[in-house]
Amino acid sequence: IYKKRGLGMYVKEGAVGKIRKKRQDQFYDQYIAALVEEASKLQMSKEEVMELIERGYEHERGEHS
Template sequence: MKAVFDDSKPIFLQIADMILEDILDGTLQEEEQIPSTTEISSFYQVNRATIQKGLAILVEAGYVYKQRGVGMFVATGANEKLQEQRKTEFDKMFIKPMIEEARRLELNKDDIWKLIMEGYDD
């Protein structure tokens, strides 16, 4: 998890995002217990209620589940679900606008592919 917060969004959302990144990159595996609210709170010097609010978002979204008296765990399928969500966001934020601009510039699929491959090889 990264240790620096910024003012771009509330800390509880940044905590949730950090945990999601750890799920996505495999730092946290499915069915693995995540650090407790006390551990996260102590590490980042953030109020436990803030941590709990971030974790509640993950529970509600189905990425994490609570096991009463034991802790919180990464849900089975969380990585796959997160990848699908990110692919959808990627398409909406980058691919669709790129295609719209390519059409305005009268670029065909081959032109776009060539530009992507040239950029990818850099």
């Protein structure tokens, strides 16, 4: 963000992409790494984890089964 005197505040070009990338990295560190570690402890396959993730997306969209 930068100021233009008398005109207001502006977001620098590329800032949104950088912020999104940083948040995605944080998401991986905070959630995905822990998810994979816990799934491994439960001896779950990648396919089983993906099925649970798909179920979560369906629930989020209101596609309850």
